[in-house]
Structure formats: C-alpha cells, structure tokens
Amino acid sequence: MGKQYLLAPGPTPVPPEVLQRMAEPIIHHRSPGYEKILGEVREGLKYLFQTKKEVLIFASSGTGAMEGAVTNTLSAGDKAIVIEGGKFGERWANICKAYGVQAQILPVEWGQPIDPGLIAQALKADPSVKAVFTQATETSTGVLYPIKEIAEIVSRYPGTIMVVDAVSHLGAVELPMDEWKLDIVVAGSQKAFMLPPGLSFAALSDKAWEFVAKSTLPKFYFDFKKELKNLMQNQSAYTPAVSLVMGLAESLPRIRKEGLENIFARHARLARATREAMLALGLKLYAPQAYSDAVTAVVAPPGVDGQKVVKILRDRHNLTIAGGQDQAKGKIFRIAHMGYVDKFDVIMAVAAVEMTLKELGYAVETGKGVRAAMEVLSK
Amino acid sequence: MGKQYLLAPGPTPVPPEVLQRMAEPIIHHRSPGYEKILGEVREGLKYLFQTKKEVLIFASSGTGAMEGAVTNTLSAGDKAIVIEGGKFGERWANICKAYGVQAQILPVEWGQPIDPGLIAQALKADPSVKAVFTQATETSTGVLYPIKEIAEIVSRYPGTIMVVDAVSHLGAVELPMDEWKLDIVVAGSQKAFMLPPGLSFAALSDKAWEFVAKSTLPKFYFDFKKELKNLMQNQSAYTPAVSLVMGLAESLPRIRKEGLENIFARHARLARATREAMLALGLKLYAPQAYSDAVTAVVAPPGVDGQKVVKILRDRHNLTIAGGQDQAKGKIFRIAHMGYVDKFDVIMAVAAVEMTLKELGYAVETGKGVRAAMEVLSK
Numbered sequence: 001m002g003k004q005y006l007l008a009p010g011p012t013p014v015p016p017e018v019l020q021r022m023a024e025p026i027i028h029h030r031s032p033g034y035e036k037i038l039g040e041v042r043e044g045l046k047y048l049f050q051t052k053k054e055v056l057i058f059a060s061s062g063t064g065a066m067e068g069a070v071t072n073t074l075s076a077g078d079k080a081i082v083i084e085g086g087k088f089g090e091r092w093a094n095i096c097k098a099y100g101v102q103a104q105i106l107p108v109e110w111g112q113p114i115d116p117g118l119i120a121q122a123l124k125a126d127p128s129v130k131a132v133f134t135q136a137t138e139t140s141t142g143v144l145y146p147i148k149e150i151a152e153i154v155s156r157y158p159g160t161i162m163v164v165d166a167v168s169h170l171g172a173v174e175l176p177m178d179e180w181k182l183d184i185v186v187a188g189s190q191k192a193f194m195l196p197p198g199l200s201f202a203a204l205s206d207k208a209w210e211f212v213a214k215s216t217l218p219k220f221y222f223d224f225k226k227e228l229k230n231l232m233q234n235q236s237a238y239t240p241a242v243s244l245v246m247g248l249a250e251s252l253p254r255i256r257k258e259g260l261e262n263i264f265a266r267h268a269r270l271a272r273a274t275r276e277a278m279l280a281l282g283l284k285l286y287a288p289q290a291y292s293d294a295v296t297a298v299v300a301p302p303g304v305d306g307q308k309v310v311k312i313l314r315d316r317h318n319l320t321i322a323g324g325q326d327q328a329k330g331k332i333f334r335i336a337h338m339g340y341v342d343k344f345d346v347i348m349a350v351a352a353v354e355m356t357l358k359e360l361g362y363a364v365e366t367g368k369g370v371r372a373a374m375e376v377l378s379k
Numbered sequence: 380m381g382k383q384y385l386l387a388p389g390p391t392p393v394p395p396e397v398l399q400r401m402a403e404p405i406i407h408h409r410s411p412g413y414e415k416i417l418g419e420v421r422e423g424l425k426y427l428f429q430t431k432k433e434v435l436i437f438a439s440s441g442t443g444a445m446e447g448a449v450t451n452t453l454s455a456g457d458k459a460i461v462i463e464g465g466k467f468g469e470r471w472a473n474i475c476k477a478y479g480v481q482a483q484i485l486p487v488e489w490g491q492p493i494d495p496g497l498i499a500q501a502l503k504a505d506p507s508v509k510a511v512f513t514q515a516t517e518t519s520t521g522v523l524y525p526i527k528e529i530a531e532i533v534s535r536y537p538g539t540i541m542v543v544d545a546v547s548h549l550g551a552v553e554l555p556m557d558e559w560k561l562d563i564v565v566a567g568s569q570k571a572f573m574l575p576p577g578l579s580f581a582a583l584s585d586k587a588w589e590f591v592a593k594s595t596l597p598k599f600y601f602d603f604k605k606e607l608k609n610l611m612q613n614q615s616a617y618t619p620a621v622s623l624v625m626g627l628a629e630s631l632p633r634i635r636k637e638g639l640e641n642i643f644a645r646h647a648r649l650a651r652a653t654r655e656a657m658l659a660l661g662l663k664l665y666a667p668q669a670y671s672d673a674v675t676a677v678v679a680p681p682g683v684d685g686q687k688v689v690k691i692l693r694d695r696h697n698l699t700i701a702g703g704q705d706q707a708k709g710k711i712f713r714i715a716h717m718g719y720v721d722k723f724d725v726i727m728a729v730a731a732v733e734m735t736l737k738e739l740g741y742a743v744e745t746g747k748g749v750r751a752a753m754e755v756l757s758k
Contacts, residue, residue: 004404011405011621022622023402025383026390026575028699059577060439061617064600098599190618196405198438198577198620218597220477221443238440239569241577241620242390243401320407 005319007349009139009168009295009336011190011197014247018194021250022243029242035234037249042231044252045201048193049185050176050260055203056227057248059241062167062188065200067095068222069163069184073131073211076100080131081122083150086110086140087325088165092133099217104129110141110328111297113290116149123157130211131161136169140325142297142334143287144173148180155181161208167191171255172267172294172338183208189244192263192294194251194340198244267293270337270346273376277350280372281357281364286332295336297324298353301362306333312356319352343377384698386728388518388547388674388715390569390576393626397573400629401622408621414613416628421610423631424580427572428564429555429639434582435606436627438620441546441567444579446474447601448542448563449512452590455479457509460501462529465489466519466704467544471512478596483508489707490520490676492669495528502536509590510540515548519704521676521713522666523552527559534560540587546570550634551646551673551717562587568623571642571673573630573719577623646672649716649725652755656729659751660736660743665711674715676703677732680741685712691735698731722756 006013027034045055058064070092074080078101082092085108096103106122108114114134123129132154136147147164154162161183166175170185171192177185183205190197202224204212212224226237255263271293275285278298286297300306307330310323324332335349350369357364385392406413424434437443449471453459457480461471464487475482485501487493493513502508511533515526526543533541540562545554549564550571556564562584569576581603583591591603605616634642650672654664657677665676679685686709689702703711714728729748736743 004406006405006407008407010618011407014405019402019404023398025398026385026393026569027383028385028387028390029576030701031693031699058439059620060437060443060600061619063617064439064443067599095599098602099597188618190405190621196620196622197408197618198623218478220446220474221439222600223477238442239389239567239576240440241438241575241623242569243575243622244577244620314410320410322409 002318005348007336007341007345008320008322009334009338010188012194012336012339013341014196015194015251015254015340018247018250022247024246026242029236029240034242038234038245041245041249041252044256047256048171048252049203051178051203053203053205054228054231055201056224056231057236057240057245058200058222058227059198060200061197062186062200063091064222065186065202066091066165068202068219068224069186070095070099070101071215071217071219071222072224073161073184073208073215074101075214075216077102078130079104079126079128080133081106081119081129083108083114083119083132083134083145085112085114085143086135086138088135088138088140092165111143111286113143114145116146116153119150120153123153123160127157127159129160131163133163134165136164136166136175137173137292137294139168139295140328141287142292142295144290144292147175147182151180151182161211168294168338169292171263173292174264177203181205189248192339193248194254195244195247198241199248266342267337269377270341270343271296273343273346273373274335274337274350276376277369277373281354281369286328294338295334297332297334299332300330301357304357304360304362306330308360309333309353309356312359313352317352317356319349321349346377347373381697384727386715386720386724387699387701388713388717389567391573391715391718392720393575394573394630394633394719397626397629401626403625405621408615408619413621417613417624420624420628420631423635426635427550427631428582430557430582432582432584433607433610434580435603435610436615436619436624437579437601437606438577439579440576441565441579442470443601444565444581445470445544447581447598447603448565449474449478449480450594450596450598450601451603452540452563452587452594453478453480453509454593454595456481458483458505458507459510459512460485460498460508462487462493462498462511462513462524464491464493464520464522465514465517467514467517471544490522490665492522493524495525495532498529499532502532502539506536506538508539510542512542513544515543515545515554516552516671516673518547518674519707520666521671521674523669523671526554526561530559530561540590547673547717548671550642552671553643556582560584568627571718572627573633574623574626577620578627645721646716648756649720649722650675652722652725652752653714653716653729655755656748656752660733660748665707673717674713676711676713678711679709680736683736683739683741685709687739688712688732688735691738692731696731696735698728700728725756726752
C-alpha cells in the first residue's frame with residue numbers, strides 16, 4: 001500500500017486544508033486581493049512571534065533569513081559570539097565567516113545543556129561584541145537553549161543584540177519575543193507553521209533596527225530595510241512565493257484558533273509521551289537534561305546503528321524520522337513532534353520504533369513503549 | 380461570479396495538474412524518493428536551458444539567482460557592463476552597487492532596440508570588464524534583446540562573461556545557452572515554467588565556473604559552488620521548497636512533451652495575434668522594433684491612462700494584466716502570453732481590452748481587435 005508517515009524535524013506534515021488552499025489558482029501579488037491577505041498574514045505572524053514588531057517574509061529556506069540577520073545588522077570586522085552546540089550553531093559561525101564577522105565560538109558539547117554564565121563571562125570580558133547568535137532549539141541534538149536567561153544577560157549591553165534561530169522552535173515551544181527582549185527571531189515555514197518549506201521569517205526589535213541603520217555588510221535579496229518598507233504597504237520587494245503565502249494565510253488562523261498556550265501544551269504532552277516511551281524501552285535521551293519539546297533525540301541502543309533505525313523505518317514501514325548528523329551520525333535518531341502532529345502520530349512513531357528495534361535484534365516486551373506513551377497521553 | 384483570469388508577466392497561470400501535484404503530502408527531501416525526482420528534474424532543466432551543464436535551483440524569487448550571478452563570479456572593485464533599458468536592467472546595476480562592483484551603465488531608451496555595437500565598443504575601450512549583464516526579455520518594456528549577437532561579441536573576450544537574466548524569457552522564446560555561448564542564464568519559476576513563484580535557477584558555462592573559482596565577493600545562501608556539489612548528489616545545500624520542486628517535476632515533462640520548438644512557435648503565434656489585435660485597434664506597440672514574444676507592451680491611446688486600463692480590467696472584468704513601471708507608468712499596459720497560455724486566452728484578453736477601452740471613451744468598432752487576433756490564430 002505504501003501509505004507514508006512523516007515525523008522528521010522538517011519538512012513536517014501539512015494539513016490537507018492548507019495543501020488545498022495552496023492548490024487554488026495563482027493570484028497576482030500586486031492586487032488588492034493579495035494585499036488584503038498579506039495584511040491579515042502580518043497580524044497572524046505578530047501573534048505567533050508574540051511581538052508588536054513586523055515579521056519580514058522571504059521566499060527562501062530558513063538559512064536565508066539567518067544570513068540576513070547577520071548581513072543586515074553587522075559590518076565587516078565586527079565581533080560576535082556564537083553558541084555552537086550542533087549543526088545549526090555551526091551555520092551561524094559559517095555565515096559570520098563568509099561575511100568577515102569575527103565570531104568567537106562558545107563550544108557546547110552536543111546534547112549537553114548551555115550554561116548562560118558562559119555568555120555573561122564572555123560579554124564581560126569583551127563588551128564590544130555586537131551580537132550573540134544562538135538557537136532556541138538545536139535541531140541536530142534536540143537541546144533546548146535557555147533563551148530567556150541568555151537574553152536577560154545580553155539585554156544589559158546596549159551595544160549587543162540577541163539573535164535567535166527559532167526555526168525548529170517557534171510555534172512549538174514558548175518564545176515570547178518582546179517579553180524576553182529578543183532582538184532578532186528567525187523562523188522557517190516547514191516546521192511548526194504547518195507549511196511546506198520555502199518561506200523564512202525574521203522579526204527585529206527596535207534595538208536591532210538601530211543596528212540595521214549602521215550595518216555596512218553587503219546585502220540585496222535579504223535586505224531587511226527594503227523588505228520592511230514594502231511589507232508596510234502589504235507588499236514584498238520581489239515577487240513573493242504566492243502559493244506558500246496562501247498556505248500561510250490558511251495556517252495562521254488555525255494557529256490562532258488553537259491558541260499558543262494550547263499549542264505549547266500539546267507539544268509538551270507529545271514530547272513527554274515520546275520521551276517516556278523511549279525510556280520505557282530502556283533507551284537513553286541524547287539531551288537528558290535540556291530537551292526541547294519540538295524534537296526528541298534518542299541514543300540508539302548499544303550495537304544498533306542509528307542510521308539503520310531510520311533506514312528500516314523508512315524502507316520497511318514508510319515512516320520518516322531523522323538520523324544523527326556529523327559526530328552524532330549513527331549514534332542517535334530523532335523523532336519530531338512539531339506542527340501538524342497529534343497524539344496518535346506519536347503512538348504510531350513509538351510503535352514503529354519498537355518494531356524496528358526488534359527487527360534489529362534489540363528485544364523489548366512488545367508494546368511497552370506504546371503503553372508508556374498512552375499513559376502520558378490519556379492523562 | 381468573479382471567475383479570475385491571469386495574463387500578467389508573472390505570476391502566470393499554473394496548470395491544474397501541477398497545482399494538484401504540489402498539493403500532495405509533503406515528502407522528506409533527504410530520501411531516495413525525493414532524490415530520484417530531483418535527478419529527473421535536473422535532466423528536464425538541462426533540456427529547457429538547452430545546456431549540458433547543471434542548472435542550480437534555489438528557493439527564492441528570480442532576484443536571488445541574479446544576486447548569486449554577481450556574488451559568485453566577481454570580486455569587489457571588478458568592472459562590469461550593465462545594459463539598462465528597463466526596471467530589470469536597473470536591478471543588475473543595483474546588485475552590482477550593493478556589492479561594490481563598478482558597473483558601467485549602457486543606457487538604452489525604454490522600448491527601443493539594443494545596438495550590439497555599443498557593447499563591442501565598450502569592451503574594446505576597456506577589455507578589463509569582467510562581465511556583461513543583460514536581460515533576454517526586459518519585462519518592463521517588452522523589448523527583446525539581441526542576445527545571440529551580444530554573446531558573440533563577449534565570447535571573444537576570455538576575461539569577460541555574458542550573464543543573461545532570462546526570467547521573463549526562458550521557455551517562451553528561443554535561448555539556446557550552449558549554442559549561443561551564454562555564460563550564465565538566470566530564470567524564475569513563475570514565468571514560462573508554468574509554476575508559482577518561489578524557485579529561481581542559474582546555469583553556468585565552464586568559463587563562468589572558472590570565474591566562480593576566483594570570485595571573492597561574500598555569499599552564503601546563494602553559494603553556487605556549494606549548491607552544485609549538493610545537486611550532483613540530487614540534493615540541495617539547504618531545505619528545498621519541496622512542494623514547488625514537485626510542481627517542477629510535473630511541469631518539466633509537459634514542456635518536454637510539447638517540445639521547445641513547438642512551445643516557441645506557440646508563443647510566437649500568441650504574441651503575433653496580440654500585436655495584430657492591438658494594431659487593429661489603432662494602438663501602438665511600446666517596442667515596435669524589437670518586441671519579445673513573452674510579453675506585449677502596448678501604448679495607451681491618447682487621453683487614456685494605462686493604469687486605469689489595468690485597474691478596470693481587474694476590478695470590472697476580473698482579468699489581470701500589468702501596467703507600466705516608473706517612467707512608463709500610465710503610458711502603457713502589458714499583456715503577457717507566457718507559459719500555460721493558449722489561443723483563447725489571447726482572444727479573451729483582447730476582448731477585455733477592447734471592452735475596457737470603450738468604457739474609457741476610446742471608441743473602436745466592436746470586435747475589430749478580436750477579429751485580427753483570430754485571423755492570426757486560425758492560420
């Protein structure tokens with residue numbers, strides 16, 4: 001039969017109603033109809049980002065908005081701190097490098113929690129640092145970063161902005177931009193937005209916009225100032241990805257209807273069910289001390305290759321999760337419960353992992369993990 | 380009833396079968412299924428670009444690939460020639476400026492033909508020029524540029540590449556990349572590709588790839604070398620716009636089935652019918668000497684505001700075309716016949732223009748334009 005199940009940390013499943021909306025005939029973007037829709041989208045994005053500021057929209061993957069966060073706020077030779085505890089921390093460092101920004105790397109062991117004290121120390125040692133780049137959830141490890149605490153520290157430095165890659169986080173786990181004094185929050189459509197990949201987002205605080213005014217790094221497509229000017233007219237600087245924006249116009253009201261508080265509670269419950277199930281199977285979490293509710297990274301049992309778990313799940317059970325990357329390759333597998341996901345998706349994933357582990361020679365009492373998940377989910 | 384008709388120069392109509400394909404459940408991009416599809420897409424793109432080289436795919440609007448064409452081949456301070464005869468020529472100049480490339484502007488009066496001799500002169504005067512940037516069809520004026528002739532001149536200079544923005548051109552009008560010795564061809568999904576906006580493309584000759592090896596301008600998201608490396612593995616450097624790539628996998632075989640020769644002939648016929656109809660109505664073409672078959676720019680009759688023509692077509696007749704931009708604003712209107720467009724779309728557009736002009740006080744014998752179009756189309 002080949003029915004497919006998707007539980008990877010992006011792309012994530014898209015509701016049929018959203019797919020349908022995107023399949024409507026294309027409308028022209030320079031038209032009152034489109035502008036009205038974009039006006040509503042702007043409000044929906046502010047709700048999702050928990051900000052009063054505008055949220056810029058780009059036709060690109062999340063990396064595009066990350067690049068823009070660097071090139072629109074900094075100048076060549078500027079200093080920055082990059083918290084690097086996984087693949088996406090490395091991405092911040094690589095973008096800085098590409099543009100001649102002097103990034104001081106704060107290395108964090110993969111899977112381990114972040115100590116905000118390190119950022120306090122680093123900023124105290126060198127207050128001329130212009131920006132702190134971090135993730136909210138590091139997708140590659142499943143670690144949740146203490147954003148509120150780090151932002152509190154950064155906010156004491158008027159010459160430093162706090163830049164958060166919330167691609168695998170926003171809309172799944174709490175991240176109130178204005179309340180936590182975050183200066184830039186970057187997101188992507190293919191995660192908790194319940195959309196296909198192809199749109200990225202960036203919201204900036206007043207402090208960040210002041211940096212934009214002084215930045216001299218070159219930029220063109222990801223020019224935040226130009227994009228803001230157009231957005232204020234319900235337009236975009238360049239032709240927008242109309243069908244994806246239509247999908248956004250469908251998914252944002254769904255998010256508003258469920259309500260952020262309920263959405264975060266749902267993700268917390270699904271994540272807890274996943275974690276409890278894995279522990280019941282005798283497995284270990286890759287981030288036991290600081291796990292995110294967006295994606296759960298699980299250590300493959302001794303003698304079992306994590307990549308094989310992913311491959312068998314995909315090839316034999318038509319269920320897609322993700323493996324480990326780089327140093328975590330083969331060691332872990334990652335189950336996402338982000339976006340358009342509810343309780344039976346988790347049960348299905350746990351059942352599939354159980355069956356796969358058994359096929360790989362890791363014997364457990366059948367249904368033990370599923371039972372543990374059900375116990376959490378029926379509370 | 381409000382049935383909508385779209386005849387703007389991007390976005391253009393998308394076949395229902397392509398919309399449907401894009402509405403299928405999202406698949407993961409790191410999977411054999413996706414990689415197989417991307418492998419087929421690569422071949423389809425080579426056919427469309429008429430090249431043996433790989434065609435890079437980006438999640439962005441066409442401007443993103445244009446920026447990449449500059450940042451991947453040049454270094455700060457490099458000299459370039461920009462042929463500027465409209466809005467998109469200006470865009471090349473603005474990108475060069477943003478990145479510190481010294482662009483010598485060859486200004487061309489809007490709507491007027493380009494004299495390739497000017498490029499020969501400019502290169503003779505300064506052979507240190509690294510790149511010539513041009514359009515194939517300038518969307519804002521409907522002018523067709525003599526790409527073959529210009530490329531022939533540029534190809535005599537080993538230190539100069541020929542970079543063509545073919546966004547409103549490729550797949551509608553002949554542009555054999557390899558045969559004409561074009562070094563970079565840039566395209567966008569929302570034109571003759573029969574897709575929504577959100578993908579851009581760039582193909583590079585061997586000569587252009589040699590420039591890439593020496594370029595020092597900063598880039599990250601639009602890094603051509605990194606993208607090529609991933610593409611060779613049927614992958615992309617960053618999360619691709621999966622649903623749009625699925626649409627591409629549906630539209631490219633349609634293009635191949637119709638055949639480029641037939642496609643160009645269809646566009647030529649539709650364009651001629653549009654032109655003859657406008658002339659029959661006593662109107663003038665904005666580019667009477669060098670018109671493109673992708674989009675027809677028409678001068679609004681004396682006393683009639685071109686913007687009003689567009690507005691009434693849209694608000695009263697639910698038919699979208701485009702107006703003039705900047706210096707051509709109010710003076711012209713533009714009818715596109717590009718991509719998923721056939722003969723009755725043109726007849727419909729001509730009928731709507733006739734009705735609108737009458738409403739604006741420009742009296743013509745009813746059906747005169749339609750008759751002229753029909754005469755061309757029934758040949």
